[in-house]
Amino acid sequence: MYENIKFEVNEGIGTVTINRPKAMNALNMDVLSELFDVFTKIECDDEVKAVIVTGEGKAFVAGADIAQMHQLDPIGGRKMMMMGHKVMNLIESIEKPVIAAVNGFALGGGCELAMACDIRIASEKAKFGQPEVGLGIIPGFGGTQRLPRLVGKGMAKYLIMSAEMIGAEEAYRIGLCEKVAAPEDLIAEAEKLAKTIASKAPIAVGTAKTAINNGYDMDMKSASKFEIETFTAAFSSEDKTEGMGAFLEKRAPEFKNR
Numbered sequence: 001m002y003e004n005i006k007f008e009v010n011e012g013i014g015t016v017t018i019n020r021p022k023a024m025n026a027l028n029m030d031v032l033s034e035l036f037d038v039f040t041k042i043e044c045d046d047e048v049k050a051v052i053v054t055g056e057g058k059a060f061v062a063g064a065d066i067a068q069m070h071q072l073d074p075i076g077g078r079k080m081m082m083m084g085h086k087v088m089n090l091i092e093s094i095e096k097p098v099i100a101a102v103n104g105f106a107l108g109g110g111c112e113l114a115m116a117c118d119i120r121i122a123s124e125k126a127k128f129g130q131p132e133v134g135l136g137i138i139p140g141f142g143g144t145q146r147l148p149r150l151v152g153k154g155m156a157k158y159l160i161m162s163a164e165m166i167g168a169e170e171a172y173r174i175g176l177c178e179k180v181a182a183p184e185d186l187i188a189e190a191e192k193l194a195k196t197i198a199s200k201a202p203i204a205v206g207t208a209k210t211a212i213n214n215g216y217d218m219d220m221k222s223a224s225k226f227e228i229e230t231f232t233a234a235f236s237s238e239d240k241t242e243g244m245g246a247f248l249e250k251r252a253p254e255f256k257n258r
Ligand code: CO8
Pocket: 022, 023, 024, 026, 027, 062, 063, 064, 065, 066, 067, 069, 076, 077, 078, 080, 081, 084, 105, 107, 108, 109, 110, 131, 132, 135, 138, 139, 140, 141
């Protein structure tokens, strides 16, 4: 069905694998379109409770496709950039947890893809970076905005302006990834986390994501108000009655996503 990505669902966990290993999984327009398509489907698929994004081979994603960008005029470049933004914004906005299992190079658009996910687990072999200024451009899939939000303005400027590549431990230290795993354990760790989150009330998990992502860019008063409204949505769910009832009855909850 897809030519540049693989998608499979196993016990409620969807795994999206970028599959262009010969080009280090670089994001061209075709890959971006397939990612947009698969996440649009995931958004409406009740079977998928959590998603893992990873890359085939030794790269997670080594950036936007430089060969393709080299051919584009400014209008074409803008279209590609906007497509990238659409994909990243979709991943960020779907009300399901998305975990990046960063298996190798996460550079440029690849680092931006990882940052659009909710949580990043990195292999000890992973390398993060925003090399764009060395190519005469700047990050264009949201990196100038998401990187400072994750690691702070100073560190984001350091990474973007120097184009320096950093390893997984440094990425963990600065808050660019939330966990580091041995390469052979990476997918198992991502699946373990995905299953843990998937075992919780889906509406609550999705609502928490929405509250954090949207409230983060508001002033505190508006953000508090936003939490009140999103909290009320979760509080109105059947899963709230089930979750609290199960606790009081000392049994495991059976959430129904209602
Ligand atoms: N685009 C296209 N092809 C790539 C890319 C890429 N980003 N990265 C690697 N490849 C290709 C190489 O050209 C090579 O192809 P071939 O075998 O045909 O020569 C193949 O993948 C293997 O790569 P290497 O031989 O270079 O492998 P190494 O192990 O020596 O090095 C690296 C791996 C370090 C990942 C190296 O390939 C590299 O530096 N890649 C480029 C990284 C980069 O600069 N990424 C940022 C791109 S810019 C970007 O992402 C902007 C996002 C916003 C775009 C807005 C749209 C307009």
